[in-house]
């Protein structure tokens with residue numbers, strides 16, 4: 001019993017069946033199969049398996065496959081459209097809310113501590129905090145810009161700001 | 177209608193990429209049966225197979241621009257379907273504990289059945305399709321995939337080589353090892 005031989009012969013089976021072996025290797029396989037009953041049995045069994053395998057009836061998609069798929073696609077398209085609409089209106093609303101909050105809050109800051117309110121570091125920290133509170137990435141830059149220009153305005157609106165102070169604190173903390 | 181020239185798959189996907197949804201439907205019609213048959217051999221369950229093929233087409237629909245003309249459309253879609261089927265199978269196999277103890281070997285560990293014992297017990301030519309399907313289902317993934325691509329879908333070595341991204345020579349030797357493994361598994365199941 002030459003085990004290595006048997007292993008080598010078994011490795012050739014596919015190409016042997018496909019008639020694609022070089023003739024000298026093919027002759028080796030023939031000779032081995034003629035003399036080794038174990039390999040012969042494996043080979044015959046394998047041929048039977050392959051024959052069954054190649055003749056398996058194939059299964060088909062059910063008749064409503066395409067219509068089900070197309071309605072899933074319709075749903076998908078509707079969802080993405082609605083998601084787009086929802087997202088754009090959501091960020092607009094959120095943007096207005098932040099803008100209002102910033103304008104008022106900067107006004108308060110200036111009132112309480114006019115020097116520190118002008119320190120850019122503090123201001124940007126505040127902006128970051130705001131962003132974390134409301135996920136409205138794209139509007140942030142605009143808001144920060146517009147709130148900077150509004151800062152001057154808010155100085156002249158001090159009285160109005162004092163009046164709305166309680167309200168605005170609620171507005172800002174309400175977003176937590 | 178009969179005057180229309182028959183478009184290739186690649187022409188259809190190009191038309192779909194350009195916005196023609198009818199081209200997509202035509203591709204669905206061309207591939208749904210083939211793919212359901214393909215995925216069914218992995219999952220051995222018709223409902224799951226259909227679901228998975230629906231997922232495949234949804235992926236094609238959503239990611240139509242991911243297709244590049246360097247590959248055949250069929251290669252692309254078989255790859256998507258095959259990946260989905262195999263990851264579903266991995267999920268299932270994680271959930272289940274197999275009774276057969278020899279399912280842990282990997283692609284590189286194949287050794288032919290020791291011809292000295294046991295082989296006499298094999299009953300030739302008597303495996304039913306159902307038994308073979310069960311044995312394929314029980315095969316470790318690399319063997320299973322190659323058997324399904326080669327012996328059920330009857331794809332060319334070249335095509336399989338592109339789908340699995342392995343050299344042609346490797347495909348051939350894997351086909352051989354996978355078949356022997358299948359035959360071996362069948363003889364275990366038979367005992």
Ligand SMILES: [Zn+2]
Nearest residue numbers: 006036038039
């Ligand atoms: Zn032998």
